[in-house]
Amino acid sequence: xSIWEYANPKKFMQTSAWALPWAVGxxxxxxxxxxxxxxxxxPDDYKQGSTVKIIYLHVPSAxxxxxAWVMMLVTSLxxxxxxxxxxxxAAKAAAPVGLTFTLIALVTGALWGQPMWGTWWAWDPRLTxxxxxxxxxxxxxxxxxxxxxxxxxxxxxxxxxxxGSVFALLSRYAVNFWNQGLHQGASLSLDKEENVSDVxxxxxxxxxxxxxxxFVTMVLLRTRTEIRxxxxxxxxARERVA
Amino acid sequence: MKALLLRDxxxxxxxxxxxxxxxxxxxxxxxxxPLGVGPEGGTLARIAxxxxxxxALLACLLSLDRIFALDHEDGSLDLLATAPIPLExxxxxxxxxxxxxxxxxxxxxxxxxxxxxxxxxxxxxxxILSLLLGTPALSIIGAFGAALTVGLRRGGLLLSLLxxxxxxxxxxxxxxxxxxxAEDMALGTPLALLAAISLGATALxxxxxxxxxxxxxx
Numbered sequence: 001x002s003i004w005e006y007a008n009p010k011k012f013m014q015t016s017a018w019a020l021p022w023a024v025g026x027x028x029x030x031x032x033x034x035x036x037x038x039x040x041x042x043p044d045d046y047k048q049g050s051t052v053k054i055i056y057l058h059v060p061s062a063x064x065x066x067x068a069w070v071m072m073l074v075t076s077l078x079x080x081x082x083x084x085x086x087x088x089x090a091a092k093a094a095a096p097v098g099l100t101f102t103l104i105a106l107v108t109g110a111l112w113g114q115p116m117w118g119t120w121w122a123w124d125p126r127l128t129x130x131x132x133x134x135x136x137x138x139x140x141x142x143x144x145x146x147x148x149x150x151x152x153x154x155x156x157x158x159x160x161x162x163x164g165s166v167f168a169l170l171s172r173y174a175v176n177f178w179n180q181g182l183h184q185g186a187s188l189s190l191d192k193e194e195n196v197s198d199v200x201x202x203x204x205x206x207x208x209x210x211x212x213x214x215f216v217t218m219v220l221l222r223t224r225t226e227i228r229x230x231x232x233x234x235x236x237a238r239e240r241v242a
Numbered sequence: 243m244k245a246l247l248l249r250d251x252x253x254x255x256x257x258x259x260x261x262x263x264x265x266x267x268x269x270x271x272x273x274x275x276p277l278g279v280g281p282e283g284g285t286l287a288r289i290a291x292x293x294x295x296x297x298a299l300l301a302c303l304l305s306l307d308r309i310f311a312l313d314h315e316d317g318s319l320d321l322l323a324t325a326p327i328p329l330e331x332x333x334x335x336x337x338x339x340x341x342x343x344x345x346x347x348x349x350x351x352x353x354x355x356x357x358x359x360x361x362x363x364x365x366x367x368x369x370i371l372s373l374l375l376g377t378p379a380l381s382i383i384g385a386f387g388a389a390l391t392v393g394l395r396r397g398g399l400l401l402s403l404l405x406x407x408x409x410x411x412x413x414x415x416x417x418x419x420x421x422x423x424a425e426d427m428a429l430g431t432p433l434a435l436l437a438a439i440s441l442g443a444t445a446l447x448x449x450x451x452x453x454x455x456x457x458x459x460x
Contacts, residue, residue, distance in 0.1 A: 135407040142403055146394050155457040156390050160404065163386065163450050167408045170439070174411040177418055177432065 007084035009227050016220045023220060027213040034206035042199055054112040056204060060211035062105035065133065068098025068215060072140075073165050076158035086223065088154035089230070091161065092144055093222030097215060099137040106130055125175040126183040132171045136164045150230070243327055243335060250339035253312075264301035264344045265351060271297040272355035283360045290359035291369070291420035297355075298348045298373060299380060299413055305344055306384040307401055309336050310392040310455070319392075323459050329452040334444070337378075337385040345377030361424060368423025372436060376416040379440040382447050383408045389451040393458040412439055 006012045038056035045052035075091040078084060109127065110120040121127065143160055147153035196204070275293050276286055313319040322332050352373055353366050361369065387405035391397030415436040422429035 132407050132410055135403070139400075139404040139407065142400055143390065146391075146397075146400050152393070152457055152460065156454055159450055159454050159457075160390060163447070164408070167411065170411040171407070171414075174414040174435075177414060 004082070004084070007082070007086050009086055009230075012086050013224065013227060016224055020217070020220055020224075023213055023217040027210060027217050030206055030210035030213060034203055034210050037203040038200075038207060042203060045200075048116060051112060051115050052200070054108050055200065056207045058105060058108040058112060059204060060208045061101040061108070062130070063208060064211050064215050065098055065102040065105050065130070067212075068094050068101060069133065069136070069161075069165070069168070071219075072098065072161050076161040079154055080158050080162075085154075085230075086227070088158070089226040090219060090223045091157070092154070093226055094215075094219050095137060095141050095144070097218045097222070099134065099141065101211075101215070102130060102134050102137060106134065123178070124183050125172075125178065128175045129168075129172045133168060136168055140164065243331060246322070246327075246332065247335050247339055250336060251342060254308075254339065254343040264304050265347055267304055268297045268301040268348055268351065269355065271300070272358050276358055276360075286360040287362055287424070290356060290361040291365065291424060292417045293359060294352055294356060294361070294369060295372075295376075295413055295417040295420065298345075298352065298377065299409055301348055302344050302377065302380040302384060303402055303405065303409075305340065306388050306405065307391070307398050309340050309385050309388040311388070311397070314392050314458075319455075320459060323455065329455060330448040333385055333389065333448040333451040333455065334382075337382040337444075337448070340385065341378050341381040345373070345381055349373040349377060361420075364426050365420055365424030368429065368433075369420050372416045372419040372423075372433070375433070375437050375440055376412050379412045379436075379443045380409065382440075382443045382451075383412070386447045386451040386454070389454040389458070392455065412436065415439065 006015060035056055039053050042053070044050050072091045072094050075087045075094070079088040079091065106127075109130075113122070114120050140157055140160060143157050144153050147156060272293070275289075279285060279289070310319060313322065323329055325332070349370060352369055356366060356369055384405055387401050387408065390404060391401045394400060415432045418432040419429050419436060422432065
């Protein structure tokens with residue numbers, strides 16, 4: 001029993017069919033609990049008032065926007081090294097989900113920034129690197145869409161993902177050159193003295209878990225769709241030959 | 243290898259080779275910006291480093307799709323791929339040819355255009371040095387983007403979309419060097435990082451570009 005068994009599309013379809021209802025159920029429960037708890041049963045912040053509640057959407061989606069790219073990086077590596085089709089398809093499936101999370105993080109950040117910083121947008125290092133991440137997502141998705149042959153597309157997008165990751169990291173540290181920016185530093189770390197209070201931290205944790213599962217669910221669903229459309233194409237091609 | 247470099251240079255300099263397009267663009271941008279922004283010297287001096295770097299970057303971007311597209315169309319890229327020199331070297335040579343045709347002339351005319359933009363005198367040596375160090379990175383990153391999109395019929399727009407985020411660190415460090423140079427500040431760190439990006443990209447990206455080309459020529 002190894003993880004590579006799931007590289008077999010049939011095995012992947014069986015397992016994901018079993019796992020999907022659980023993932024959907026847990027996502028719904030965690031998101032409802034986390035968001036309702038966060039929105040209605042936490043106190044207002046003493047400085048930020050009720051706008052602090054955007055945190056329950058903003059932080060989890062920003063985290064998942066980055067994690068989705070990391071997942072694409074890993075699956076792209078697996079595709080390049082071991083050429084498992086499910087891996088390439090999972091990377092393809094994750095990209096639009098990651099892009100959506102990035103956009104949610106940017107939009108909620110703008111909505112939060114307007115009352116707090118008095119501006120929708122600032123060229124702050126974190127904001128700028130998220131904008132660059134958005135560009136990377138767009139480029140990656142556009143490259144998938146532009147190439148007809150699926151294997152060529154998988155190869156080229158994987159190479160782009162590897163090179164892009166290096167440059168995304170470089171940009172992240174390059175933008176630090178300007179200034180420290182408006183965005184606050186990390187305040188959810190496990191080892192820091194100064195963190196957000198537990199009143200906000202626990203529902204936020206539930207929301208983060210909900211967003212992780214939401215991502216897993218969507219990627220599973222989209223990968224299954226991709227595999228099905230691959231199968232459909234193969235069937236049609238076979239019919240045309242016969 | 244020398245023959246390949248000379249061939250690329252000759253093709254670029256002959257009519258229809260696209261040489262001069264980037265230069266003309268750079269020139270137009272540097273003339274139009276003061277007209278749009280207004281002639282006030284202080285404002286121009288403040289935005290000059292950024293405008294010059296953005297202009298050089300966009301001028302580079304204009305000619306990127308020519309790096310491989312023409313050779314792909316007439317089939318000589320297939321011949322180069324089966325030639326006895328490694329494909330990585332072909333990529334590096336083509337990037338070098340692109341740099342000689344765009345990056346180097348851009349660097350040479352940049353001080354002239356900086357006069358239009360009222361760049362402070364202290365910035366000139368750093369402008370030349372940063373462009374000299376940074377434009378090779380633009381060419382080699384662009385060659386990578388061109389290798390990714392070489393098989394596509396209308397790859398131009400996609401090429402720009404793919405390459406722009408890759409250009410971000412180079413642009414930031416390049417602009418920063420000139421800005422600090424113009425204001426007489428310490429600029430060792432961005433200069434070293436700019437050189438590091440150029441060297442790192444030149445060392446590693448030919449491999450990525452060559453593997454992308456192999457996929458596209460399959």
